[in-house]
Amino acid sequence: MTFSKNDTLNFSDFLLKAAGVSKAALDELISDAKKYGYTEILLPHFLVRQTAEKLRGSGANIKIATIIDFPYGLSSVEEKSAAARSAAAAGASIIEIAPNVMTVRDGDLKAFEAEFALITALVNKIKGAVVRAAVNELILTDAERDGLCHYLGQRKIPYRVISLNSIDSPAALYSFNEDLDQKIIRVNLKERSVRFETLESLFEKTDEKERAFLFGRALCSAVILREVTPGPLRGGAGSNKLVIAPAALASSGLSSSDIISVGAKSLRNSRLKVISRPSRAARSLARLGVLALIIEGAAEGFHYLLKISGGRVQLLSGENYLGLNVYEAAAKIKSAHGDGCSYLLQSPMAAFDSPIATASADDASGSPEIQFGGGFGLLMKTMGLNAVVIDAGEHDSFRDKAAAGDKAHEYHRQIEIFSEALNKNHTIKEHIKPYGTASMVAPLYEAGALPLAFFTKFESQGVAKISGAALKDAVTKRKGETGVSCSQNCAIKCKNIYNDEKNRRSAYIEYEHLAGFAAMNEIYDIDLTAKILRFCREKGLDFLELSYAMGEFIRSGAAKGKPAEIAAGCLAEIEKRTVTGNILLKGAFASAIAFGKASPMTQFPTKRCLPTIRARL
Known part of the structure:
Protein backbone atom coordinates (compact mmCIF):
# COMPACT_ATOMS: atom_id res chain seq x y z
CA MET A 1 0.00 0.00 0.00
CA THR A 2 1.39 3.40 -1.02
CA PHE A 3 0.36 6.92 -0.05
CA SER A 4 0.90 10.26 -1.68
CA LYS A 5 2.73 12.87 0.37
CA ASN A 6 -0.59 14.50 1.27
CA ASP A 7 -2.15 11.13 2.15
CA THR A 8 0.83 10.29 4.32
CA LEU A 9 0.58 13.57 6.22
CA ASN A 10 -3.16 13.16 6.68
CA PHE A 11 -2.75 9.59 7.89
CA SER A 12 0.07 10.56 10.25
CA ASP A 13 -2.08 13.33 11.67
CA PHE A 14 -4.80 10.73 12.24
CA LEU A 15 -2.28 8.42 13.92
CA LEU A 16 -1.10 11.19 16.22
CA LYS A 17 -4.67 12.15 17.10
CA ALA A 18 -5.41 8.51 17.83
CA ALA A 19 -2.49 8.61 20.24
CA GLY A 20 -4.07 11.64 21.86
CA VAL A 21 -2.04 14.50 20.35
CA SER A 22 -1.67 16.62 17.22
CA LYS A 23 1.47 17.49 15.23
CA ALA A 24 1.78 20.79 17.09
CA ALA A 25 1.68 18.99 20.45
CA LEU A 26 4.77 16.81 20.08
CA ASP A 27 6.46 18.67 22.93
CA GLU A 28 3.39 18.11 25.09
CA LEU A 29 3.49 14.39 24.29
CA ILE A 30 7.13 14.17 25.39
CA SER A 31 6.38 16.22 28.52
CA ASP A 32 3.50 13.91 29.48
CA ALA A 33 5.65 10.86 28.81
CA LYS A 34 8.19 12.21 31.31
CA LYS A 35 5.50 13.18 33.82
CA TYR A 36 3.77 9.80 33.82
CA GLY A 37 6.98 7.78 33.59
CA TYR A 38 6.21 6.21 30.19
CA THR A 39 9.02 4.08 28.84
CA GLU A 40 8.02 4.59 25.20
CA ILE A 41 5.97 6.80 22.88
CA LEU A 42 4.38 5.73 19.59
CA LEU A 43 4.91 7.99 16.56
CA PRO A 44 4.64 7.93 12.76
CA HIS A 45 7.97 7.13 11.13
CA PHE A 46 8.53 10.63 9.69
CA LEU A 47 8.59 12.14 13.22
CA VAL A 48 11.14 9.68 14.60
CA ARG A 49 14.26 11.72 13.80
CA GLN A 50 12.72 14.99 15.06
CA THR A 51 11.62 13.34 18.30
CA ALA A 52 14.99 11.65 18.79
CA GLU A 53 16.70 15.03 18.53
CA LYS A 54 14.31 16.52 21.12
CA LEU A 55 14.97 13.66 23.53
CA ARG A 56 18.73 13.66 23.01
CA GLY A 57 20.43 15.22 26.02
CA SER A 58 17.15 15.63 27.95
CA GLY A 59 18.05 12.88 30.42
CA ALA A 60 14.72 11.14 29.75
CA ASN A 61 14.89 7.38 29.29
CA ILE A 62 12.02 7.24 26.78
CA LYS A 63 12.09 4.86 23.83
CA ILE A 64 10.62 5.81 20.47
CA ALA A 65 8.28 3.29 18.86
CA THR A 66 6.91 3.50 15.32
CA ILE A 67 4.62 1.35 13.17
CA ILE A 68 5.57 0.21 9.69
CA ASP A 69 2.89 -0.20 6.99
CA PHE A 70 0.01 0.56 9.33
CA PRO A 71 -2.86 -0.30 9.28
CA TYR A 72 -3.23 -3.00 6.60
CA GLY A 73 0.34 -4.28 6.19
CA LEU A 74 -0.05 -4.78 2.41
CA SER A 75 3.42 -3.57 1.36
CA SER A 76 6.04 -6.00 0.17
CA VAL A 77 8.58 -7.40 2.59
CA GLU A 78 11.29 -5.40 0.79
CA GLU A 79 9.41 -2.13 1.38
CA LYS A 80 8.74 -3.00 5.01
CA SER A 81 12.40 -3.94 5.57
CA ALA A 82 13.66 -0.69 4.08
CA ALA A 83 11.21 1.39 6.14
CA ALA A 84 12.09 -0.52 9.32
CA ARG A 85 15.84 -0.03 8.86
CA SER A 86 15.33 3.65 8.05
CA ALA A 87 13.26 4.20 11.21
CA ALA A 88 15.78 2.35 13.37
CA ALA A 89 18.64 4.41 11.92
CA ALA A 90 16.67 7.60 12.64
CA GLY A 91 16.42 6.73 16.33
CA ALA A 92 13.46 4.38 16.80
CA SER A 93 14.12 1.75 19.47
CA ILE A 94 10.99 -0.30 18.75
CA ILE A 95 9.77 -1.12 15.25
CA GLU A 96 6.22 -2.45 15.07
CA ILE A 97 5.30 -4.39 11.93
CA ALA A 98 1.67 -4.56 10.82
CA PRO A 99 0.85 -8.07 9.55
CA ASN A 100 -0.71 -8.32 6.09
CA VAL A 101 -4.43 -8.28 6.84
CA MET A 102 -5.16 -10.56 3.86
CA THR A 103 -2.82 -13.30 5.10
CA VAL A 104 -4.36 -13.03 8.58
CA ARG A 105 -7.86 -13.46 7.16
CA ASP A 106 -6.69 -16.37 5.01
CA GLY A 107 -5.09 -18.00 8.05
CA ASP A 108 -1.64 -18.02 6.39
CA LEU A 109 0.24 -16.84 9.49
CA LYS A 110 3.46 -18.65 8.55
CA ALA A 111 3.96 -16.03 5.82
CA PHE A 112 4.00 -13.27 8.43
CA GLU A 113 6.31 -15.34 10.65
CA ALA A 114 8.84 -15.56 7.80
CA GLU A 115 8.42 -11.85 7.03
CA PHE A 116 8.92 -10.96 10.69
CA ALA A 117 12.08 -13.10 10.93
CA LEU A 118 13.62 -11.39 7.90
CA ILE A 119 12.86 -7.86 9.12
CA THR A 120 14.10 -8.71 12.63
CA ALA A 121 17.40 -9.99 11.24
CA LEU A 122 17.93 -6.72 9.37
CA VAL A 123 16.89 -4.39 12.20
CA ASN A 124 18.93 -6.27 14.82
CA LYS A 125 22.07 -5.12 13.01
CA ILE A 126 21.31 -1.64 14.33
CA LYS A 127 22.27 -1.40 18.00
CA GLY A 128 19.42 -0.94 20.45
CA ALA A 129 16.54 -1.60 18.04
CA VAL A 130 13.99 -4.40 18.43
CA VAL A 131 10.98 -5.54 16.40
CA ARG A 132 7.48 -6.56 17.48
CA ALA A 133 4.16 -7.20 15.76
CA ALA A 134 1.33 -4.65 15.81
CA VAL A 135 -2.09 -6.30 16.09
CA ASN A 136 -4.68 -3.75 14.97
CA GLU A 137 -8.02 -4.84 16.39
CA LEU A 138 -9.79 -2.02 14.51
CA ILE A 139 -9.69 -3.97 11.23
CA LEU A 140 -9.80 -7.52 12.60
CA THR A 141 -12.69 -9.53 13.94
CA ASP A 142 -12.44 -10.83 17.50
CA ALA A 143 -11.72 -14.34 16.17
CA GLU A 144 -9.00 -13.05 13.81
CA ARG A 145 -7.40 -10.99 16.57
CA ASP A 146 -7.50 -13.84 19.10
CA GLY A 147 -6.15 -16.33 16.57
CA LEU A 148 -3.28 -14.03 15.61
CA CYS A 149 -2.40 -13.30 19.25
CA HIS A 150 -2.44 -17.02 20.06
CA TYR A 151 -0.16 -17.80 17.11
CA LEU A 152 2.29 -15.02 17.98
CA GLY A 153 2.37 -16.18 21.59
CA GLN A 154 3.12 -19.77 20.55
CA ARG A 155 5.95 -18.59 18.28
CA LYS A 156 7.26 -16.29 21.02
CA ILE A 157 6.92 -13.27 18.72
CA PRO A 158 6.50 -10.10 20.81
CA TYR A 159 3.37 -8.16 19.97
CA ARG A 160 1.10 -5.37 21.13
CA VAL A 161 -2.63 -5.02 20.52
CA ILE A 162 -3.54 -1.54 19.36
CA SER A 163 -6.98 0.06 19.64
CA LEU A 164 -7.85 3.46 18.22
CA ASN A 165 -11.24 3.86 19.91
CA SER A 166 -12.23 6.88 22.03
CA ILE A 167 -8.70 8.01 22.89
CA ASP A 168 -8.82 11.64 23.95
CA SER A 169 -5.62 12.40 25.86
CA PRO A 170 -2.01 11.19 26.02
CA ALA A 171 -2.42 10.12 29.64
CA ALA A 392 -9.10 9.65 47.13
CA GLY A 393 -7.66 13.17 47.15
CA GLU A 394 -9.39 15.40 49.70
CA HIS A 395 -12.58 13.36 49.96
CA ASP A 396 -14.09 13.01 53.41
CA SER A 397 -13.79 9.68 55.15
CA PHE A 398 -16.55 7.67 56.79
CA ARG A 399 -15.27 9.12 60.05
CA ASP A 400 -15.52 12.71 58.83
CA LYS A 401 -19.12 12.22 57.70
CA ALA A 402 -20.30 10.23 60.72
CA ALA A 403 -18.62 12.54 63.23
CA ALA A 404 -19.93 15.77 61.76
CA GLY A 405 -21.37 18.45 64.01
CA ASP A 406 -22.67 17.50 67.47
CA LYS A 407 -21.92 13.81 66.92
CA ALA A 408 -18.15 14.29 66.77
CA HIS A 409 -17.44 14.03 70.50
CA GLU A 410 -19.57 10.92 71.02
CA TYR A 411 -18.17 9.25 67.90
CA HIS A 412 -14.56 9.69 69.00
CA ARG A 413 -15.42 8.61 72.53
CA GLN A 414 -16.87 5.32 71.26
CA ILE A 415 -13.74 4.66 69.19
CA GLU A 416 -11.56 5.29 72.26
CA ILE A 417 -13.70 2.92 74.36
CA PHE A 418 -13.25 0.19 71.76
CA SER A 419 -9.47 0.75 71.56
CA GLU A 420 -9.16 0.65 75.36
CA ALA A 421 -11.12 -2.61 75.48
CA LEU A 422 -8.76 -4.15 72.94
CA ASN A 423 -5.70 -3.13 74.90
CA LYS A 424 -7.13 -4.50 78.16
CA ASN A 425 -7.79 -7.93 76.65
CA HIS A 426 -5.38 -10.41 78.27
CA THR A 427 -4.40 -12.24 75.07
CA ILE A 428 -3.77 -9.02 73.17
CA LYS A 429 -1.99 -7.30 76.07
CA GLU A 430 0.25 -10.19 77.14
CA HIS A 431 0.87 -12.00 73.85
CA ILE A 432 -0.18 -10.30 70.61
CA LYS A 433 1.07 -6.76 71.33
CA PRO A 434 4.56 -7.71 72.56
CA TYR A 435 5.21 -10.72 70.30
CA GLY A 436 2.78 -10.41 67.40
CA THR A 437 1.16 -13.43 65.77
CA ALA A 438 4.41 -15.33 66.36
CA SER A 439 3.16 -15.70 69.94
CA MET A 440 1.04 -18.57 68.57
CA VAL A 441 4.10 -20.73 67.78
CA ALA A 442 4.69 -22.00 71.35
CA PRO A 443 1.06 -22.77 72.32
CA LEU A 444 0.36 -24.53 69.02
CA TYR A 445 3.53 -26.57 69.46
CA GLU A 446 2.41 -27.58 72.94
CA ALA A 447 -0.99 -28.55 71.52
CA GLY A 448 0.63 -30.70 68.83
CA ALA A 449 -0.76 -28.52 66.06
CA LEU A 450 2.42 -26.82 64.81
CA PRO A 451 3.27 -28.20 61.33
CA LEU A 452 6.64 -29.86 61.98
CA ALA A 453 8.44 -31.56 59.09
CA PHE A 454 5.34 -31.63 56.87
CA PHE A 455 3.20 -32.92 59.74
CA THR A 456 5.40 -35.98 60.28
CA LYS A 457 6.72 -35.00 63.73
CA PHE A 458 5.32 -33.78 67.02
CA GLU A 459 8.51 -32.69 68.78
CA SER A 460 11.58 -30.66 67.88
CA GLN A 461 14.19 -28.86 69.96
CA GLY A 462 14.51 -26.09 67.38
CA VAL A 463 11.05 -24.59 67.88
CA ALA A 464 12.33 -22.27 70.63
CA LYS A 465 14.44 -20.52 67.95
CA ILE A 466 11.31 -19.30 66.14
CA SER A 467 9.07 -18.46 69.10
CA GLY A 468 7.53 -15.04 69.59
CA ALA A 469 10.20 -14.11 72.13
CA ALA A 470 12.99 -15.30 69.81
CA LEU A 471 11.59 -13.23 66.95
CA LYS A 472 11.35 -10.12 69.13
CA ASP A 473 14.96 -10.57 70.26
CA ALA A 474 16.11 -11.01 66.65
CA VAL A 475 14.26 -7.88 65.51
CA THR A 476 15.75 -5.86 68.37
CA LYS A 477 19.25 -7.19 67.70
CA ARG A 478 19.01 -6.11 64.06
CA LYS A 479 17.79 -2.65 65.13
CA GLY A 480 14.40 -3.25 63.57
CA GLU A 481 11.01 -2.24 64.92
CA THR A 482 8.27 -3.91 66.93
CA GLY A 483 4.81 -2.55 67.71
CA VAL A 484 4.31 -1.60 64.07
CA SER A 485 0.86 -1.14 62.55
CA CYS A 486 0.04 -2.33 59.03
CA SER A 487 -3.34 -0.58 59.17
CA GLN A 488 -4.09 3.04 60.00
CA ASN A 489 -5.55 3.64 63.48
CA CYS A 490 -4.86 0.05 64.57
CA ALA A 491 -4.69 -0.09 68.36
CA ILE A 492 -3.02 -3.52 68.54
CA LYS A 493 0.19 -2.83 66.55
CA CYS A 494 1.29 -6.46 66.37
CA LYS A 495 3.65 -6.18 63.38
CA ASN A 496 7.43 -5.89 63.12
CA ILE A 497 10.16 -4.72 60.76
CA TYR A 498 13.22 -6.97 60.47
CA ASN A 499 16.46 -5.65 58.99
CA ASP A 500 18.76 -8.11 57.22
CA GLU A 501 22.56 -8.01 57.12
CA LYS A 502 22.40 -5.44 54.28
CA ASN A 503 19.95 -3.32 56.31
CA ARG A 504 17.10 -4.11 53.91
CA ARG A 505 13.75 -4.33 55.63
CA SER A 506 11.58 -7.42 55.72
CA ALA A 507 8.19 -6.30 56.94
CA TYR A 508 5.79 -8.30 59.05
CA ILE A 509 7.30 -11.69 59.88
CA GLU A 510 4.30 -13.56 61.26
CA TYR A 511 3.21 -16.94 62.56
CA GLU A 512 2.40 -18.32 59.12
CA HIS A 513 5.89 -17.50 57.86
CA LEU A 514 7.61 -19.16 60.80
CA ALA A 515 5.28 -22.16 60.70
CA GLY A 516 4.97 -22.45 56.91
CA PHE A 517 8.70 -22.32 56.23
CA ALA A 518 10.82 -22.71 59.36
CA ALA A 519 8.79 -25.37 61.20
CA MET A 520 7.51 -27.12 58.09
CA ASN A 521 11.03 -27.60 56.71
CA GLU A 522 12.82 -27.81 60.09
CA ILE A 523 14.99 -24.82 59.19
CA TYR A 524 14.82 -22.80 62.39
CA ASP A 525 16.45 -19.69 60.97
CA ILE A 526 14.67 -16.35 61.32
CA ASP A 527 17.19 -14.59 59.09
CA LEU A 528 16.59 -17.02 56.20
CA THR A 529 12.84 -16.80 56.74
CA ALA A 530 13.09 -13.01 56.45
CA LYS A 531 15.19 -13.32 53.29
CA ILE A 532 12.62 -15.57 51.61
CA LEU A 533 9.80 -13.29 52.73
CA ARG A 534 11.57 -10.28 51.23
CA PHE A 535 12.11 -12.25 48.00
CA CYS A 536 8.41 -13.17 47.82
CA ARG A 537 7.30 -9.59 48.42
CA GLU A 538 9.70 -8.28 45.79
CA LYS A 539 8.81 -10.87 43.15
CA GLY A 540 5.13 -11.12 44.02
CA LEU A 541 5.01 -14.78 45.06
CA ASP A 542 2.80 -16.61 47.56
CA PHE A 543 5.14 -17.25 50.53
CA LEU A 544 3.38 -20.38 51.80
CA GLU A 545 3.11 -22.02 48.39
CA LEU A 546 6.77 -21.33 47.67
CA SER A 547 7.77 -22.60 51.12
CA TYR A 548 5.91 -25.87 50.58
CA ALA A 549 7.38 -26.19 47.08
CA MET A 550 10.90 -25.71 48.44
CA GLY A 551 10.13 -28.26 51.14
CA GLU A 552 9.22 -30.84 48.50
CA PHE A 553 12.50 -30.14 46.71
CA ILE A 554 14.55 -30.37 49.91
CA ARG A 555 12.93 -33.66 50.96
CA SER A 556 13.38 -35.20 47.50
CA GLY A 557 17.16 -35.35 47.87
CA ALA A 558 17.59 -33.90 44.35
CA ALA A 559 20.07 -31.37 45.74
CA LYS A 560 22.87 -32.12 48.18
CA GLY A 561 23.71 -29.97 51.17
CA LYS A 562 22.16 -28.59 54.30
CA PRO A 563 18.44 -27.77 54.09
CA ALA A 564 19.08 -24.06 54.71
CA GLU A 565 21.63 -23.96 51.88
CA ILE A 566 19.25 -25.75 49.51
CA ALA A 567 16.43 -23.35 50.41
CA ALA A 568 18.63 -20.33 49.71
CA GLY A 569 19.70 -21.96 46.45
CA CYS A 570 16.07 -22.29 45.40
CA LEU A 571 15.82 -18.51 45.20
CA ALA A 572 18.75 -18.46 42.79
CA GLU A 573 17.08 -21.18 40.69
CA ILE A 574 13.98 -18.99 40.38
CA GLU A 575 16.05 -15.92 39.49
CA LYS A 576 17.86 -17.84 36.74
CA ARG A 577 14.61 -19.42 35.49
CA THR A 578 16.13 -22.90 35.48
CA VAL A 579 14.00 -26.04 35.13
CA THR A 580 13.97 -26.39 38.91
CA GLY A 581 13.08 -22.73 39.32
CA ASN A 582 10.19 -23.00 36.86
CA ILE A 583 8.80 -26.02 38.72
CA LEU A 584 9.01 -24.16 42.04
CA LEU A 585 7.08 -21.30 40.44
CA LYS A 586 4.22 -23.73 39.77
CA GLY A 587 3.68 -24.29 43.49
CA ALA A 588 3.65 -27.16 45.98
CA PHE A 589 1.51 -29.64 44.08
CA ALA A 590 3.61 -29.40 40.92
CA SER A 591 6.79 -29.69 42.99
CA ALA A 592 5.50 -32.78 44.81
CA ILE A 593 4.82 -34.48 41.47
CA ALA A 594 8.02 -33.34 39.75
CA PHE A 595 10.43 -34.12 42.58
CA GLY A 596 8.88 -37.50 43.31
CA LYS A 597 8.22 -37.48 47.05
CA ALA A 598 4.61 -38.14 48.02
CA SER A 599 3.43 -35.85 50.78
CA PRO A 600 0.36 -35.86 53.01
CA MET A 601 0.25 -32.13 52.42
CA THR A 602 -0.48 -32.49 48.70
CA GLN A 603 -2.66 -35.56 48.38
CA PHE A 604 -6.03 -33.86 48.63
CA PRO A 605 -8.52 -33.66 45.73
CA THR A 606 -8.29 -29.88 45.60
CA LYS A 607 -4.56 -30.06 44.76
CA ARG A 608 -3.97 -27.43 47.41
CA CYS A 609 -1.90 -27.49 50.56
CA LEU A 610 -3.43 -27.31 54.01
CA PRO A 611 -3.08 -23.80 55.43
CA THR A 612 -0.67 -23.84 58.35
CA ILE A 613 -2.91 -21.63 60.46
CA ARG A 614 -5.22 -24.60 61.08
CA ALA A 615 -4.66 -27.45 63.50
CA ARG A 616 -3.59 -30.82 62.14
CA LEU A 617 -6.33 -32.85 60.45
Missing part, protein backbone atom coordinates in the same frame (compact mmCIF):
# COMPACT_ATOMS: atom_id res chain seq x y z
CA ALA A 172 -5.87 8.54 29.66
CA LEU A 173 -6.80 6.01 27.00
CA TYR A 174 -10.41 5.93 28.20
CA SER A 175 -12.08 8.15 30.77
CA PHE A 176 -15.55 7.90 32.37
CA ASN A 177 -17.06 10.49 34.71
CA GLU A 178 -19.71 9.76 37.35
CA ASP A 179 -20.57 10.43 40.98
CA LEU A 180 -18.99 7.40 42.69
CA ASP A 181 -20.76 7.64 46.04
CA GLN A 182 -22.43 4.32 46.94
CA LYS A 183 -21.63 2.95 43.50
CA ILE A 184 -20.39 -0.41 42.25
CA ILE A 185 -18.00 0.19 39.34
CA ARG A 186 -18.12 -2.49 36.63
CA VAL A 187 -15.16 -2.37 34.23
CA ASN A 188 -15.05 -4.54 31.10
CA LEU A 189 -11.45 -4.49 29.91
CA LYS A 190 -12.14 -6.28 26.64
CA GLU A 191 -14.88 -3.84 25.63
CA ARG A 192 -13.15 -0.93 27.40
CA SER A 193 -16.45 0.04 28.97
CA VAL A 194 -17.46 1.16 32.46
CA ARG A 195 -20.89 0.93 34.06
CA PHE A 196 -21.92 2.45 37.37
CA GLU A 197 -24.39 0.37 39.35
CA THR A 198 -26.01 0.45 42.77
CA LEU A 199 -26.38 -2.32 45.31
CA GLU A 200 -30.15 -2.14 44.87
CA SER A 201 -30.01 -2.59 41.09
CA LEU A 202 -27.50 -5.43 41.28
CA PHE A 203 -29.33 -7.34 44.01
CA GLU A 204 -32.89 -6.14 43.47
CA LYS A 205 -34.35 -9.57 44.30
CA THR A 206 -32.35 -9.90 47.51
CA ASP A 207 -34.07 -9.23 50.81
CA GLU A 208 -33.35 -5.69 52.03
CA LYS A 209 -32.07 -6.94 55.40
CA GLU A 210 -29.59 -9.26 53.67
CA ARG A 211 -28.55 -6.51 51.29
CA ALA A 212 -27.58 -4.34 54.25
CA PHE A 213 -24.76 -6.80 55.06
CA LEU A 214 -23.27 -6.85 51.55
CA PHE A 215 -19.89 -5.21 52.10
CA GLY A 216 -16.32 -6.40 51.64
CA ARG A 217 -15.95 -10.17 51.77
CA ALA A 218 -19.70 -10.84 51.68
CA LEU A 219 -20.16 -8.61 48.64
CA CYS A 220 -17.27 -10.32 46.80
CA SER A 221 -18.82 -13.73 47.45
CA ALA A 222 -22.31 -12.59 46.46
CA VAL A 223 -21.16 -11.11 43.13
CA ILE A 224 -19.10 -14.16 42.16
CA LEU A 225 -21.82 -16.64 43.12
CA ARG A 226 -24.38 -14.59 41.20
CA GLU A 227 -22.40 -13.91 38.03
CA VAL A 228 -19.80 -16.66 37.54
CA THR A 229 -21.05 -20.05 36.34
CA PRO A 230 -20.40 -22.87 38.85
CA GLY A 231 -17.96 -25.62 37.93
CA PRO A 232 -14.75 -25.51 35.89
CA LEU A 233 -13.89 -22.21 34.22
CA ARG A 234 -14.80 -22.29 30.54
CA GLY A 235 -13.33 -19.58 28.39
CA GLY A 236 -10.41 -18.88 30.74
CA ALA A 237 -10.19 -15.49 32.42
CA GLY A 238 -12.87 -14.14 30.08
CA SER A 239 -15.56 -15.94 32.06
CA ASN A 240 -14.15 -14.94 35.45
CA LYS A 241 -14.68 -11.83 37.56
CA LEU A 242 -12.23 -10.01 39.81
CA VAL A 243 -14.11 -8.29 42.64
CA ILE A 244 -12.49 -5.77 45.00
CA ALA A 245 -14.51 -4.40 47.91
CA PRO A 246 -13.71 -2.39 51.08
CA ALA A 247 -15.10 -3.49 54.45
CA ALA A 248 -18.24 -1.92 55.90
CA LEU A 249 -16.33 0.31 58.37
CA ALA A 250 -13.30 1.12 56.20
CA SER A 251 -12.08 4.71 56.78
CA SER A 252 -14.15 4.90 59.99
CA GLY A 253 -11.10 5.32 62.25
CA LEU A 254 -12.06 2.17 64.17
CA SER A 255 -9.12 -0.10 64.94
CA SER A 256 -8.43 -2.74 62.26
CA SER A 257 -11.34 -1.59 60.08
CA ASP A 258 -9.43 -0.68 56.90
CA ILE A 259 -9.83 -4.13 55.35
CA ILE A 260 -10.10 -4.83 51.63
CA SER A 261 -11.35 -8.09 50.13
CA VAL A 262 -10.33 -9.47 46.74
CA GLY A 263 -12.34 -12.31 45.24
CA ALA A 264 -12.62 -14.43 42.10
CA LYS A 265 -13.08 -18.00 40.99
CA SER A 266 -9.73 -19.71 41.52
CA LEU A 267 -7.79 -20.43 38.32
CA ARG A 268 -6.39 -23.53 40.02
CA ASN A 269 -9.46 -25.39 41.23
CA SER A 270 -12.42 -23.29 40.00
CA ARG A 271 -13.62 -22.70 43.56
CA LEU A 272 -14.60 -19.41 45.13
CA LYS A 273 -11.55 -17.58 46.47
CA VAL A 274 -11.84 -14.46 48.63
CA ILE A 275 -8.94 -13.02 50.62
CA SER A 276 -9.25 -10.13 53.07
CA ARG A 277 -6.26 -8.03 54.12
CA PRO A 278 -5.64 -4.67 55.81
CA SER A 279 -4.70 -2.08 53.20
CA ARG A 280 -4.73 1.63 52.59
CA ALA A 281 -6.61 0.82 49.37
CA ALA A 282 -9.70 -0.04 51.45
CA ARG A 283 -9.59 3.37 53.09
CA SER A 284 -9.22 5.14 49.73
CA LEU A 285 -12.12 3.31 48.06
CA ALA A 286 -14.33 3.93 51.08
CA ARG A 287 -13.51 7.65 51.09
CA LEU A 288 -14.64 7.84 47.45
CA GLY A 289 -17.84 6.03 48.41
CA VAL A 290 -17.10 3.05 46.14
CA LEU A 291 -18.76 -0.15 47.35
CA ALA A 292 -16.89 -2.46 44.97
CA LEU A 293 -14.99 -2.83 41.71
CA ILE A 294 -16.09 -5.62 39.39
CA ILE A 295 -13.49 -6.25 36.69
CA GLU A 296 -14.43 -8.54 33.82
CA GLY A 297 -13.63 -9.23 30.16
CA ALA A 298 -10.12 -10.53 29.49
CA ALA A 299 -8.16 -8.10 27.27
CA GLU A 300 -5.43 -10.40 25.95
CA GLY A 301 -2.33 -8.56 24.82
CA PHE A 302 -3.21 -5.36 26.67
CA HIS A 303 -1.59 -3.88 29.76
CA TYR A 304 -4.03 -1.56 31.51
CA LEU A 305 -3.79 0.55 34.63
CA LEU A 306 -7.23 1.24 36.12
CA LYS A 307 -7.34 4.55 38.00
CA ILE A 308 -10.22 5.50 40.31
CA SER A 309 -10.37 9.11 41.51
CA GLY A 310 -12.98 11.66 42.54
CA GLY A 311 -15.84 11.31 40.05
CA ARG A 312 -13.68 9.64 37.42
CA VAL A 313 -12.65 6.18 36.23
CA GLN A 314 -9.76 6.00 33.76
CA LEU A 315 -8.04 3.26 31.80
CA LEU A 316 -4.38 4.19 31.39
CA SER A 317 -1.49 2.42 29.76
CA GLY A 318 0.27 0.07 32.19
CA GLU A 319 3.06 -0.97 29.84
CA ASN A 320 5.64 1.18 31.61
CA TYR A 321 5.37 -1.08 34.69
CA LEU A 322 6.30 -4.26 32.84
CA GLY A 323 9.52 -5.91 34.00
CA LEU A 324 9.65 -4.05 37.32
CA ASN A 325 9.64 -5.79 40.67
CA VAL A 326 6.84 -4.96 43.11
CA TYR A 327 8.79 -2.31 45.04
CA GLU A 328 9.95 -0.60 41.83
CA ALA A 329 6.43 -0.60 40.39
CA ALA A 330 5.00 0.86 43.61
CA ALA A 331 7.61 3.63 43.64
CA LYS A 332 6.88 4.45 40.00
CA ILE A 333 3.13 4.60 40.62
CA LYS A 334 3.58 6.97 43.57
CA SER A 335 5.93 9.11 41.51
CA ALA A 336 3.40 9.38 38.67
CA HIS A 337 0.15 9.59 40.64
CA GLY A 338 1.21 11.03 44.00
CA ASP A 339 2.34 9.63 47.35
CA GLY A 340 -1.21 9.70 48.67
CA CYS A 341 -2.58 7.24 46.13
CA SER A 342 -3.27 3.59 46.96
CA TYR A 343 -2.81 0.65 44.64
CA LEU A 344 -3.17 -3.04 43.84
CA LEU A 345 -0.33 -4.42 41.70
CA GLN A 346 0.05 -7.44 39.45
CA SER A 347 2.98 -9.70 40.34
CA PRO A 348 5.91 -9.54 37.90
CA MET A 349 6.03 -13.35 38.08
CA ALA A 350 2.61 -13.47 36.43
CA ALA A 351 4.47 -12.77 33.19
CA PHE A 352 5.86 -16.31 33.51
CA ASP A 353 2.36 -17.76 34.08
CA SER A 354 3.12 -18.67 37.68
CA PRO A 355 -0.05 -19.85 39.46
CA ILE A 356 1.42 -18.66 42.77
CA ALA A 357 1.80 -15.07 41.53
CA THR A 358 0.19 -12.62 43.96
CA ALA A 359 -1.48 -9.25 43.84
CA SER A 360 0.22 -6.70 46.12
CA ALA A 361 -1.40 -3.77 47.93
CA ASP A 362 -0.14 -0.92 50.09
CA ASP A 363 0.00 -0.95 53.88
CA ALA A 364 -0.47 2.03 56.22
CA SER A 365 2.92 3.46 55.22
CA GLY A 366 2.28 3.10 51.48
CA SER A 367 4.68 0.16 51.04
CA PRO A 368 3.53 -2.89 49.00
CA GLU A 369 3.79 -5.37 51.88
CA ILE A 370 0.21 -6.69 51.68
CA GLN A 371 -0.16 -9.76 49.46
CA PHE A 372 -3.14 -11.62 48.06
CA GLY A 373 -2.14 -15.18 47.14
CA GLY A 374 -4.29 -17.79 45.46
CA GLY A 375 -3.19 -16.81 41.94
CA PHE A 376 -4.72 -13.32 41.89
CA GLY A 377 -1.59 -11.97 40.19
CA LEU A 378 -1.96 -14.46 37.34
CA LEU A 379 -5.66 -13.61 37.02
CA MET A 380 -4.80 -9.90 36.69
CA LYS A 381 -2.30 -10.77 33.97
CA THR A 382 -4.73 -12.89 31.97
CA MET A 383 -7.29 -10.07 32.20
CA GLY A 384 -4.78 -7.48 30.93
CA LEU A 385 -4.75 -5.53 34.19
CA ASN A 386 -1.36 -4.39 35.47
CA ALA A 387 -2.52 -2.25 38.36
CA VAL A 388 -5.42 -0.53 40.09
CA VAL A 389 -4.68 2.96 41.45
CA ILE A 390 -7.06 4.74 43.83
CA ASP A 391 -6.65 8.46 44.46
